[in-house]
Amino acid sequence: MITDARVLQQEFIPGEVKHRDAEVSHLSDTLRPLSTGDGRPTPSFLCGPSGAEKTCIARYTVNQLRENVVELNHHYVNCWEDYSRFKTLYRILDGINKTLDIHRQSTPRDELLDRLRSYDEDIRIRRPEQNSPHPLSEHEEARPFVRFSAAETKREEIELIAENISQDITAHGLDPEQIMVILLDRETQEDADEPTDRLDEATADDIVFNRVWDGESSVFAVDDEVTVTRINRAKGNEAAMVYISGLEHVDNVSSGQSLVRRRNQAFVAMTRTRGWCHVTGTGSCDAFDEMWSVLDGVTADEPEMVFPAPDPQSLENEMEAEPEPTTLTDFISEEG
Known part of the structure; x- marks a missing residue:
């Protein structure tokens, strides 16, 4: 006698599956990489x-796996109902909210497959030493090349930069013109003057700062001056x-x-260096956590960066939302 009608519902999941221990164990083993992060799970076919x-x-x-992997995304497709390849792919994409601009009659099937392949796929960037060696890589005393x-x-952030600049010149032998400070969070010349004044106050009188905007x-x-600039003038300089x-x-x-523009600005700033890069910030935010993660990757014996592929539609929406200069005056002001 059936005492609980819930077991007859299609979405019902029992708390225990009896007499199928071997099958459950085998399937768990094939999906284990999802919880350990060690590679990709093995495709499984239950017959x-x-x-x-x-x-x-x-x-x-x-x-059971979801109890260990909080952000596990899964989707059930009934192939008796969604019997064609297009319908199956569409149902999977619908489960991950990727069907907004898909048309059942006109969208090619291969486009659905490409979209599924690109979903939540990690991008890995590796830098073999022989392909792009750092000019000081053989000098252990010169490390670390990147810091955060x-x-x-x-005020504490600016004073930290000032202290390091003094060390660069007096202890490490760098010429002032070999040092650049990029004020990533300053959008106007007036905004940029304040932290530069603090740099001036926190360093010795013989250290002069070249305010590029002046x-x-x-x-x-x-020559003989430390360069201070906003990101718009840093482009093309090192x-x-x-x-x-x-x-x-x-x-x-x-x-x-x-967000795309702000991240691009940070990228441009970090690529202005020929030797060392020291990134600083105030407070706490997601970008700081990401920076720590990046540092762990790029300072390893075999440098590697791993990050999820951005959703193409979200990226396109971000770029479309970016305001564009509408007049020549606006353009000149933006580009400095």
């Missing part, structure tokens, strides 16, 4: 006569030692700039 608990075993095992520091206040547009670096102040700008949604 047997109707009523042999194939669907029950699959759902039960996945449900977080301060509680903006000079001629054709001049960037000046220095042996680059300090990047204001990483929290990447997460500043109130800046009026899209």
Whole structure:
């Protein structure tokens, strides 16, 4: 006698599957990489006569796995109902909310497959030493080449940069013009003056700072002076030692700039260095956690960066949301 009608519902998952220990164990082993992060799970094919608990075993095992992997995304497709390849792919994409611009009559089937392949796929970037050696890689005393520091206040952050600049010049033998400070979180010249004044106050009198925005547009670096610039003037220029102040700008949604643009600015800033890069920020934000993760990857014996592939539609929406200069004056002001 059936005492609980829930067992007759299609979505019912039992708390225990009896007499199928071997099958559950085997399926659990094939899916184990999802919980350990060690590679990809092995595709599995459950076969047997109707009523042999194939669907029950699959759902039960996945449900057990979800207790260990919080963000596990799974989807059930009934191929008796969605019997064609297009319908099966569409049902899977619908389960992960990727069918917004898919049309059943006109969208090619291969496009659905490409979209599924690109979903949540990690991108791995490796830098073999022989392909792009660092000019100082053989000098252990020159390491680390990349650093990150977080301060509680903006004053503490600027004072930290000032202290390091003094060390670069007096102890490490760098010329002032070999040092660049990029103010990532300063959008106007007036905003940039304040942290530069603090740098000036926190360093010795013989250390002079070249405020790029105060000079001629054709001049960037000046002999015997530390270069201080906003990101718009840093493009196309390099220095042996680059300090990047204001990483929290990447997460500043109130800046009026899209996330894509803010991240691109941080990327441009970090690629201005020929030797060392020291990134700093104030407070705490997601960008800081990401920076620590990146440092773990790029400072390893075999440098590697791993990050999820961005959703193409979300990326396109971000780029479309970016305001564009509408007049020549706006364009000149934006590009500096």
